[in-house]
Amino acid sequence: MAEVLKLEKVSGGYTKSETIIHDVTFSVEPGEWVGLLGPNGAGKSTIMNVLLGQLAYIEGEVVLPAPEKLAFIPEHPLFFDDLTLHEHIEFLKAVTGLEGTAVDVETDRLLSLFRLSEKRHHYPASFSKGMQQKLMILLALLMRPDLYIIDEPFIGLDPKAMKDLLRELETRRQEGAGILMSTHVLDTAEKICGRFLLLNEGRLIAEGPLVDIQKKSGLDGSLLDCFEQLMEHGR
Structure with a gap:
């Protein structure tokens, strides 16, 4: 292989x-x-x-x-100051072509798993380091890369x-x-x-x-x- x-x-x-x-x-x-x-x-x-x-x-x-088949989880979280958690997810979907009911269900599952559901419309800049790291993890897992x-x-x-x-x-x-x-x-x-x-x-x-x-x-x-x-x- x-x-x-x-x-x-x-x-x-x-x-x-x-x-x-x-x-x-x-x-x-x-x-x-x-x-x-x-x-x-x-x-x-x-x-x-x-x-x-x-x-x-x-x-x-x-x-x-290919870039869309690779996910990177950095040591130091990287995010856009002017985007909410939800907008980060929507941005990822837009640039990778993720769409459909299954993606929405998986998004909700991961938000719940990492206890971020209540932060969906908050800005990551206000999060703790651990919560920012969870956002990086969630985005990488959503991609399901190779x-x-x-x-x-x-x-x-x-x-x-x-x-x-x-x-x-x-x-x-x-x-x-x-x-x-x-x-x-x-x-x-x-x-x-x-x-x-x-x-x-x-x-x-x-x-x-x-x-x-x-x-x-x-x-x-x-x-x-x-x-x-x-x-x-x-x-």
Whole structure:
């Protein structure tokens, strides 16, 4: 089955002399949930920027779905100050072609699930960080894309919202969507991701399911234990 995301020998940075990631190769297949892990400054955000086309310098091959088949959930919520929550949803429908009774039913379900129904006609600028993050999640889920790219999704979420997000994403994964998720919450990543990418100093130093990460680290422990071992020894 063809990958929904592929990077082949990708290097990137803000200029050619400021390369942050080096010769990175990996892919995400349909129905796969991949965790992108690494310490601060490892290059995770740079990879996200590569995927979003936001870097001035990129070399190598990047293969992505069409824009309407890709949803991005950013670490820092992005929204229009002069649009209400409802108007954000209507804008998404207009630019992606979403329409019909099923979309309206799904919209109402997600608004209720993330406890945003009462905020439908309010402006997101007045929301808490967690509520703004829920809006980003709701818009991404409404798209039902082939690929979700998610950057630190748990920041600001209450435990129920975090549980609901994970349940929804797992359903989408089972339906065939690919998921690439950057996170520092390694205990959660260990439970939900089928494969891991470990970055250090802009290079991919380990990848695979937990058993492969354990083998690479020389430990038969948790993902966190293996991560710390690999980071300490720079393997």
